[in-house]
Amino acid sequence: MPGENLTRVEAEERAALVSPSAYEVELDLTRGSEVFGSTTRVRFTGTPGASTFIDAITRTVHSVVLNGASLDPSEVADGVRIRLDDLQAENELVVVADGEYTNTGEGLHRFVDPVDGEVYLYTQFAVPDSRRMYAVFEQPDLKATFRFTVTAPSRWAVVSNQATPEPTPASDGVATWAFEPTPVISSYITALVAGPYESVTDELTSADGRTIALGAFARASLFEHLDADYVFEKTKQGFAFYEALFGVPYPFDKYDQLSCRSTTPAPWRTRGR
Numbered sequence: 001m002p003g004e005n006l007t008r009v010e011a012e013e014r015a016a017l018v019s020p021s022a023y024e025v026e027l028d029l030t031r032g033s034e035v036f037g038s039t040t041r042v043r044f045t046g047t048p049g050a051s052t053f054i055d056a057i058t059r060t061v062h063s064v065v066l067n068g069a070s071l072d073p074s075e076v077a078d079g080v081r082i083r084l085d086d087l088q089a090e091n092e093l094v095v096v097a098d099g100e101y102t103n104t105g106e107g108l109h110r111f112v113d114p115v116d117g118e119v120y121l122y123t124q125f126a127v128p129d130s131r132r133m134y135a136v137f138e139q140p141d142l143k144a145t146f147r148f149t150v151t152a153p154s155r156w157a158v159v160s161n162q163a164t165p166e167p168t169p170a171s172d173g174v175a176t177w178a179f180e181p182t183p184v185i186s187s188y189i190t191a192l193v194a195g196p197y198e199s200v201t202d203e204l205t206s207a208d209g210r211t212i213a214l215g216a217f218a219r220a221s222l223f224e225h226l227d228a229d230y231v232f233e234k235t236k237q238g239f240a241f242y243e244a245l246f247g248v249p250y251p252f253d254k255y256d257q258l259s260c261r262s263t264t265p266a267p268w269r270t271r272g273r
Helices: 008-015 228-246
Strands: 018-028 035-046 052-055 060-066 069-071 081-084 090-100 107-112 119-124 145-153 157-160 168-171 174-178 192-195 198-205 211-218 254-259
Touching (some): 008 018, 008 052, 060 081, 081 090, 090 107, 145 157, 145 192, 157 211, 211 228, 228 254
Parallel strands (some): 018 145, 211 254
Antiparallel strands (some): 018 035, 052 081, 060 090, 107 119, 145 174, 157 192, 168 174, 198 211
16 A cells, blocks of 8 residues: 555545545544544545545554445555545445554644643644544545544543533443534544543624634643633634634634643643634
8 A cells, every 4th residue: 555645646536536525433532541442434425436545544443344345454454544445426434443542742642641640632633643533535625524422531521623512421430422513624623622621611702793602721730820811812802803804704613722731821722613
């Protein structure tokens, strides 16, 4: 199979063959300190009879099912890509795999707070690292909707692109958050942040009159240093400036900012949008 990084020629060839419409991603964050469970279901159109690949940087691929047919992971998956042969006009692919946490800021980063030993997770996908969390046609022109379902410790906060739903108890000390689908977006701006964050909320009125929920989150050990009034003041000023500059209202339903890894209150990492 080709190398890890997508080339321009490969991107052009793949975009001519497939067009994804919707991803459903189930993540299990309760499997220990090294891996997490990742199940991806993606629907996409294709050129009948063509072959292509989907990106998936994984530790283990347990199963690959394309249009109801089981493929042998040892033959089609190399830990970076999964080969897809004999496409149909309408396709459904299901990939069950184990992803690896990182400590480099790529993909799904796992950080242990040195103050209290708490675990915090956050994603950094720009540009090619959503493939470290789920199987994806990872190139900006192959946009789709994304629906995340996340299983994690019930005491955690779980934040993504869409508003956080009420969790459903899954087992003792564990819950599941089923997010609504995102608008059609590129994979690299999907986001997930999870851990025992503490938060403050506010809201603003967007240029088109919608109420946009705001959240400011910090690790428990840093929460006393969070100047939420300042954060929200600058956020509202930024919204007003950029909506006027571009003439486009903010397109999402909420805007969250989370202090994920830094040992001081700044810099702020914006996640979840």
